[in-house]
Amino acid sequence: MATEIRVPTLGESVSEATIGRWFKKPGDPVKADEPVLELETDKVTLEVNAPASGTLGEIVAKDGETVSPGAVLGSIVEGGAGAAPAAAPKAEAPKAAPAPAATPAPVPTAAAPGAAKDHGPAVARLAAESGVNPASVGGTGKDGRVTKGDMLAAIATGGASAPAPAPMQMRAPSAPVDAEREERVKMTKLRQTIARRLKDAQNTAAMLTTFNDVDMSAVMNLRNQYKDVFEKKHGTKLGFMGFFTKAVIQALKELPAVNAEIDGTDIVYKNYYHIGIAVGTEKGLVVPVVRDADLLSVAGIEKTIADFGRRARDGKLAIEEMQGGTFTITNGGIYGSLMSTPILNAPQSGILGMHRIEERPVVRNGQVVVRPMMYLALSYDHRIVDGKEAVTFLVRVKEALEDPARLVLDL
Amino acid sequence: MSYDLIVIGTGPGGYVCAIRAAQLGLKTAVVEKRKTHGGTCLNVGCIPSKALLHASHMFQDAQHFAEMGIGVSAPTLDLKKMLAFKQEGVEGNTKGVEFLLKKNKIDAFHGTARIAAAGQVEVTGEDGSNQMLETKNIVIATGSDVTRLPGIEIDEKVVVSSTGALELESVPKRLVVIGAGVIGLELGSVWRRLGSEVTVVEYLDRILPGMDGEVAKNFQRILSKQGFAFKLGAKVTKVEKTGNGATLTVEPAAGGNAETLEADVVLVAVGRVPYTQGLGLDKVGVQLDNRGRIQTDAHFSTNVTGIYAIGDVIAGPMLAHKAEDEGVAVAEILAGKAGHVNYDVIPSVVYTFPEVASVGKTEEELKAAGIAYNAGKFPFTANGRAKVNRTTDGFVKILADAATDKVLGVHIIGPEAGNLIHEAAIAMEFGASSEDMARTCHAHPTLAEAVKEAALAVEKRAIHM
Numbered sequence: 001m002a003t004e005i006r007v008p009t010l011g012e013s014v015s016e017a018t019i020g021r022w023f024k025k026p027g028d029p030v031k032a033d034e035p036v037l038e039l040e041t042d043k044v045t046l047e048v049n050a051p052a053s054g055t056l057g058e059i060v061a062k063d064g065e066t067v068s069p070g071a072v073l074g075s076i077v078e079g080g081a082g083a084a085p086a087a088a089p090k091a092e093a094p095k096a097a098p099a100p101a102a103t104p105a106p107v108p109t110a111a112a113p114g115a116a117k118d119h120g121p122a123v124a125r126l127a128a129e130s131g132v133n134p135a136s137v138g139g140t141g142k143d144g145r146v147t148k149g150d151m152l153a154a155i156a157t158g159g160a161s162a163p164a165p166a167p168m169q170m171r172a173p174s175a176p177v178d179a180e181r182e183e184r185v186k187m188t189k190l191r192q193t194i195a196r197r198l199k200d201a202q203n204t205a206a207m208l209t210t211f212n213d214v215d216m217s218a219v220m221n222l223r224n225q226y227k228d229v230f231e232k233k234h235g236t237k238l239g240f241m242g243f244f245t246k247a248v249i250q251a252l253k254e255l256p257a258v259n260a261e262i263d264g265t266d267i268v269y270k271n272y273y274h275i276g277i278a279v280g281t282e283k284g285l286v287v288p289v290v291r292d293a294d295l296l297s298v299a300g301i302e303k304t305i306a307d308f309g310r311r312a313r314d315g316k317l318a319i320e321e322m323q324g325g326t327f328t329i330t331n332g333g334i335y336g337s338l339m340s341t342p343i344l345n346a347p348q349s350g351i352l353g354m355h356r357i358e359e360r361p362v363v364r365n366g367q368v369v370v371r372p373m374m375y376l377a378l379s380y381d382h383r384i385v386d387g388k389e390a391v392t393f394l395v396r397v398k399e400a401l402e403d404p405a406r407l408v409l410d411l
Numbered sequence: 412m413s414y415d416l417i418v419i420g421t422g423p424g425g426y427v428c429a430i431r432a433a434q435l436g437l438k439t440a441v442v443e444k445r446k447t448h449g450g451t452c453l454n455v456g457c458i459p460s461k462a463l464l465h466a467s468h469m470f471q472d473a474q475h476f477a478e479m480g481i482g483v484s485a486p487t488l489d490l491k492k493m494l495a496f497k498q499e500g501v502e503g504n505t506k507g508v509e510f511l512l513k514k515n516k517i518d519a520f521h522g523t524a525r526i527a528a529a530g531q532v533e534v535t536g537e538d539g540s541n542q543m544l545e546t547k548n549i550v551i552a553t554g555s556d557v558t559r560l561p562g563i564e565i566d567e568k569v570v571v572s573s574t575g576a577l578e579l580e581s582v583p584k585r586l587v588v589i590g591a592g593v594i595g596l597e598l599g600s601v602w603r604r605l606g607s608e609v610t611v612v613e614y615l616d617r618i619l620p621g622m623d624g625e626v627a628k629n630f631q632r633i634l635s636k637q638g639f640a641f642k643l644g645a646k647v648t649k650v651e652k653t654g655n656g657a658t659l660t661v662e663p664a665a666g667g668n669a670e671t672l673e674a675d676v677v678l679v680a681v682g683r684v685p686y687t688q689g690l691g692l693d694k695v696g697v698q699l700d701n702r703g704r705i706q707t708d709a710h711f712s713t714n715v716t717g718i719y720a721i722g723d724v725i726a727g728p729m730l731a732h733k734a735e736d737e738g739v740a741v742a743e744i745l746a747g748k749a750g751h752v753n754y755d756v757i758p759s760v761v762y763t764f765p766e767v768a769s770v771g772k773t774e775e776e777l778k779a780a781g782i783a784y785n786a787g788k789f790p791f792t793a794n795g796r797a798k799v800n801r802t803t804d805g806f807v808k809i810l811a812d813a814a815t816d817k818v819l820g821v822h823i824i825g826p827e828a829g830n831l832i833h834e835a836a837i838a839m840e841f842g843a844s845s846e847d848m849a850r851t852c853h854a855h856p857t858l859a860e861a862v863k864e865a866a867l868a869v870e871k872r873a874i875h876m
Contacts, residue, residue: 120843121850122816141842148844149815 002075003052005036007067017041018189019065019073024056030076037073042193044322045283045315054078064186122148130155140173157184190284201346206382209341209353212394214401216357216372219243222404234299240354241277241305242298244329246407247400248352249273249294252327255393257385258350258378259326267384276325276345277305279312280335286312287345289325329354339375349384352397353377413545414440416745417532418552419524419690422450424722424734425552426508431742433515440518440544442534447505448512448519450554452731455574458504460597462497463577464762467604478801488605490582497577520544525691526551529717548717548745551690551697551705552738555683555723560589563650563679569657570650570677573598582606583675587659589647591618593761595680599639600763602676609639610672614664614681616644619761623773623822625808630767630824633804642672650677685724700726710750711741719745733757756839760829765805768832771820771839774810783813787845787869789861791825793876796856802826807865809835809845816844816869827858834862845869 007017020038030036035047036056057077061067119127119134123146127134130151137154139146174182187195201207223238230238252259252273260269273294276287288308293301311317328345333356342353353376360373376397380390400406415437418425425441426448432439447454470493473486512519522536532544557572559565567575576598582605588595591613603609611618618634618641619627631641642661648669649660656675662668685704692699697713697720698706705713705720712719719741722734733752740750761767777784790806791797805825811818821835838848848866853859867873 120841120847122844122846125846125850142840145841147815147817147842148846149812149817149842152815 002057002077003054004075005048005051005073007039007069007071007073008046008048009069016066016068019061019063019067020045020188021063022059022074026056026059026074028056030054030056039067040189041319042189044286044317044319045190046319048073050076052076052078119146120148123151126151126155138173188283190286194284197346198343201344204346205344205349207344207379208382209377209379210387210390210394211339211378212376212391212398214374214376214398215362216240216374216401218404219401220357220372230299234303236299236303236306238298239302239305241329241331242301243401243404243407244352244354244397245275245277245290245293245301246298247397248275248327248329250400250407250410251393251396252350253294254396255385255389257389258380258393260349260384261326261347262349262381262384263347270326272326274324274326276322276328276348277308278328278330278345279309281312281315283315286317286322287325287328288312288317288321289323291324327351331355333357333374340377342377342379344379344381349381350390350393351379353379413547414438414518415546416440416548416550416742417442417524417544417546418550418738419526419532420444420450420552420554420722421448421508421512421519422552422554422722422734423452423731424554424738425450425550426512426738427735428550428552428721428738428742429517430511430515431739432745433517435742435746435748437742437746439515440520440546441512442520442522442524442532442544444521444523446521447502448508449501449505450552453504453508454501455577457731459497459501459577460573460594460601461762462500463493463601464597464764466493466496467601468764471604488582490580490605494578523689525689526695526697526718527691528695529715548719550711550738550741550745551687551713551718551720551724552722552734553686553690553724554734555729556686557679558682558684560647560679560681563589563647563677565679566652569652569655569675570679572679576602576676576678576680579676583656584608585610585656585674586676586678587612587657587672587674588678588680589659590679590681591615591641591643592620592680592682593759595678596634597762598678598680600634600637603638607676610642610674611639612642612645612647612659612661612672614644614646616664618643619767621773622759622767622769623808623820624775626767626769626773626822626824629805630761630763633765633824634763683723683729687724710744711737727754728757728759730757730759753840756836758832758836760832762829765802765825766828767822767824768828769820769822770832770836771818772810773820773822777810777819782819784810784819785813785816785845785869786810787865787867787871787873789864789868789873789876791858791861793864794858794861795875796858797826797861799856800826807831807861809848809862809865809869811845811869816846818843818845818848821862821865823862825858825861831859831862834859 017039020040022037024030024036030050032053033049036050037048039046039048054076057075059074061073123134132151132154134146137146137150140150141147219240227238256269260267272292274289274291275293276289278285278287290301290304325348327348328351330342330351331354332340333354337355339355340353342351344351355375357372357374359370361368362371376394378390378394416432416439418429418441421441421443429439429441445454452458470486470488476483520534522534525533526549527533530546532546532549534542534544563570565572573594582602586602586607586609588599588609588611591611595611599609599611617627618631644664645661646664647659648662651658656673657677659672659674659677660669661672695715697715697718700706705725707713707720707725711721721737721741723729727733736752740752743750756770758768758770787809788806792803797803808822809818810820818839823831845866849863853863864873864875
């Protein structure tokens with residue numbers, strides 16, 4: 001008996017995933033709960049584990065294909081290594097074969113009649129024969145029309161495998177000598193989502209950024225004084241994020257618009273504080289959320305963030321852990337950024353940008369002194385946050401960090 | 412009063428430019444030196460020569476009516492009447508332009524234009540009257556004039572240009588044409604059909620320079636069958652007028668012994684030169700290139716702001732339709748639109764019989780550019796319509812990119828070639844492949860089926876061959 005490998009439930013609002021890669025080949029022995037393939041979704045990359053022990057049989061959904069929750073990815077055939085697995089996949093093949101063969105076929109026939117109207121007859125023929133949708137091919141003809149040459153090129157570069165409604169590629173062709181030195185790579189789901197969401201945020205919000213600077217002396221002194229004791233007691237390092245998160249929450253409480261979001265013609269004020277912490281990973285940026293951060297101690301926040309960081313790098317964050325944030329903190333300082341204008345994590349209305357700490361001459365009581373300074377940036381949605389609120393917010397964050405006693409006293 | 416645009420010259424470039432500008436709301440005037448509008452093309456070029464080509468073709472066809480079972484006595488020629496027929500055609504066309512200018516509320520000034528400065532055009536009438544016109548922009552569309560050969564004086568009686576060749580008082584017994592280009596072969600055809608012995612002397616070793624080599628070679632064979640004599644690779648060093656005609660001294664271009672040719676009429680048809688005389692371009696500082704053409708940028712602007720130029724007076728093929736398209740483009744640019752001329756798809760036609768037409772690249776050009784191509788050829792001998800009409804000389808040749816199948820050039824010798832070429836022009840304008848042309852339904856029985864078959868032949872699947 002074969003056990004089907006299916007796409008697991010991907011979490012709310014996730015309707016499809018792309019096969020990242022299969023770790024096993026058909027015929028490879030697999031153990032129950034051993035990861036057999038990687039799925040990429042809008043939000044995370046997740047591993048799918050073997051539902052049973054046996055031998056990997058048919059692979060139905062190949063690398064790069066898009067699948068929906070519940071779809072069959074492949075199957076595991078009973079029995080360990082030996083003669084059986086070789087025969088078993090073959091026996092499975094006829095059953096699974098009609099599916100992939102049948103799926104691409106209807107696409108070109110469906111596409112052809114429409115295509116024939118907009119393109120020349122040669123393009124229509126190639127579309128029908130190859131399954132490449134002319135709409136997905138960049139046209140070099142008059143007014144961007146797709147020519148036979150464009151189609152032949154698209155087919156030659158493997159366009160045949162992408163009959164899906166790919167975004168219009170309107171890029172002008174490069175000079176041949178340059179084209180040879182270019183590399184075309186399909187964007188991962190995560191990258192596509194990042195691209196879409198960032199642009200959506202820019203298109204939707206009336207976004208602008210206000211700046212301030214903060215003298216980090218007090219926080220740094222505090223940290224130097226207590227870091228060993230802290231680590232001993234809590235089992236995690238004392239960083240800056242705990243202070244920043246606390247300072248942000250205190251400011252959000254005073255200025256609730258920054259923690260709100262627009263829903264149609266309503267403003268939704270959120271009387272809870274789920275703070276997203278942007279984490280860079282190899283595949284792109286992810287933003288896990290510290291839930292009810294206002295109820296956590298500095299140690300609790302530091303621990304949560306440290307755990308997120310580790311798991312983000314390993315691609316082990318769950319989708320739920322990245323949903324529901326009300327405000328985001330991003331730290332470009334760890335890469336050396338002096339100043340930046342972060343883009344909102346829609347539908348949130350504020351994002352705090354941290355930057356590098358640098359010793360700079362500043363004036364204190366009429367004297368030029370050297371202080372560890374950091375620029376702060378707050379990008380906000382001017383539709384619901386007024387300039388006064390935004391500036392005050394940033395001033396409150398600054399005050400709390402320059403005098404952490406305010407955090408204790410709630411000032 | 413000030414105009415938005417003054418166009419100097421009302422040839423096909425100028426009057427079309429003026430009409431387009433008026434359509435787009437520009438207050439427009441034209442200045443024309445001739446009494447009638449239409450420039451060289453309508454008065455002494457394309458139009459009268461086509462009238463004579465048509466009439467002489469009919470004259471020749473009438474000699475073959477018996478083959479179709481039509482009994483008529485042998486046709487006779489009344490040259491005076493034929494020339495009047497031509498002149499009526501010319502007048503009909505030039506009056507048409509006058510009407511169009513009026514209809515579009517374009518002010519027409521007759522006289523010689525001189526550009527006094529950017530924005531100022533001085534018009535001197537035939538009677539010496541003088542007026543200064545103010546304008547925002549000037550388009551120079553003064554066209555071209557006949558190229559003269561050093562030492563050969565054109566008297567338009569014995570030694571004629573294309574202008575005189577449209578007005579010969581009698582059919583010359585011996586006509587020598589200097590230059591085997593479009594004009595020489597067309598006018599040579601007219602007089603050949605009317606009875607002249609025609610000898611064409613050409614400096615190069617081929618006819619129709621610039622056209623596809625295979626086409627030119629084939630066409631020369633067809634013309635030879637019609638009675639043309641060719642002296643290729645030969646130059647005329649002297650033309651001496653005798654009592655009733657002229658004696659030409661002809662030497663091989665490569666050097667060698669000279670020979671003499673006797674002619675009743677000599678037609679000098681060695682090309683045309685841009686016409687900028689009297690415009691005062693040196694005074695306003697408009698730059699010319701080394702061939703006397705006005706230098707323009709991609710938007711037809713000269714180096715002087717507000718002065719533009721189009722047509723024969725700038726670079727590019729000296730063709731009426733090229734000038735027209737440029738006229739439209741510059742008018743659109745002046746009206747703030749995106750005017751554009753696609754110089755890669757400008758058809759050219761020789762209105763002989765059979766006609767020769769081409770658009771795009773020749774085989775020679777593709778080879779020189781190192782572009783790999785496939786050629787599809789289809790002869791009119793295999794086209795049903797041409798067969799029953801007994802007009803089977805010629806062929807259609809389609810050149811398509813070897814990799815993309817994009818049509819790069821189309822060359823036709825054959826009846827109606829000048830009309831057939833336009834489906835190729837539209838296909839090329841839209842970047843079509845030969846397969847696109849082949850898969851487009853063509854009516855049967857038509858000469859155009861030969862175009863479709865040639866397209867099929869590119870991928871070696873012609874049906875009727």
